[in-house]
Amino acid sequence: MNDDWLTERTSTVYYLGDLIHIEASVSMTNHMPLKLYIDSCAATLSPDKDSTPRYNIIDYHGCLLDSKAEDSFSTFVLPRGERELDKLQFDLDAFRFFGDDRSLIFITCHLKVAAVDRRDSMNKACTFQNIWTPLEESTNDVCACCHRDNCGATREFRLDSRGRRDLASGPGNDAELKWEGEASLGPLVILDPYVTDLTTEPLNEVEQRMQERSPGGVASEVVLILALTVTAVSLISASLIALFLYRKHKQTQFN
Known part of the structure; x- marks a missing residue:
């Protein structure tokens, strides 16, 4: 997105030190109120999300790991209003893989929606600001698990572009309806401004x-x-x- 978060950015070229404004959104027409979350995001040098090298930007069901990097300005953007439940935004410091001269990166994210009133360690958006802090105020310490690098079991999903219903139930638990899917961004061109100037x-x-x-x-x-x-x-x-x-x-x- 552009700096105003109102329009999509046409250029895919960034320089080290720039902030990449990323917005995830989902269409919620004809649905009960749901909230969008980003379970994970990973950067790779090819469109294959499972290729190596691979850098986990977001993991553990909504922990923005890149915000913990030294001198990082990566963060989930300001709390969402009641009418913005279908969007989730975060800033990412433009970076390149250490020891690799390639300038192109691809970002693949795993998205999901959950009931609006469901907010726990599996449904969160947390940024590291000396301590792990949730995007929105919460009575529960939903981000506490981020520093343990463990926020519940992670399941692998192979879904089509429209997502798939996953009806999970167990003893003592009510059936829960979830919609999940993947979205990709890229290739983004990340240039070194110092090399360009020289x-x-x-x-x-x-x-x-x-x-x-x-x-x-x-x-x-x-x-x-x-x-x-x-x-x-x-x-x-x-x-x-x-x-x-x-x-x-x-x-x-x-x-």
């Missing part, structure tokens, strides 16, 4: 050379090469003729 002049020279090697530039270059070749051949021919005449002259004097 190579500004060489890049301009390269661009100039590329322009010279455009169709018109190539023709000019070919003409120049041919002219230099003809000049070189002419000089060589003149030198050979002069040498021949000199030797001929010497031979005539000797005879």
Whole structure:
């Protein structure tokens, strides 16, 4: 999203130090009131979410792990209003994988909706701010499990783009209706501003050379090469003729 969180960003290019504004949303037409949560998000260098290297941005059912990184500004964005239950937003510090020169990253998130009044360690949005803090006020310490890296069992889901009903029930528990699914973002291009600044002049020279090697530039270059070749051949021919005449002259004097 753009900085105003009102419109989608058209450019996918970011620089290290930028904040990436990410918004997840779900259509809730003809449904009872539900709230959207982000169970997990992972960054990879390819569209395959299971590829390596892999960096977990959000995990443990809503713990924004990247907010715990040194000098991180990653955070879930301000508490949601009653009419914004279908959206969840967070800021992410633009980053690149350590020791890898590739600039493209892909982000895959596992989303789910749950009943509005259901708020527990499995349904939360927590940011680390010296301590783990929930996005919204809660009477329960729903974020306490984030520092233990364990907020309940994680299940793997293979769902279609529309999600799937998962009706889970057990002894002593009421049946609970959940909708879950995955969404992906990318590729995002993450550039190093320092490298870009240091190579500004060489890049301009390269661009100039590329322009010279455009169709018109190539023709000019070919003409120049041919002219230099003809000049070189002419000089060589003149030198050979002069040498021949000199030797001929010497031979005539000797005879």
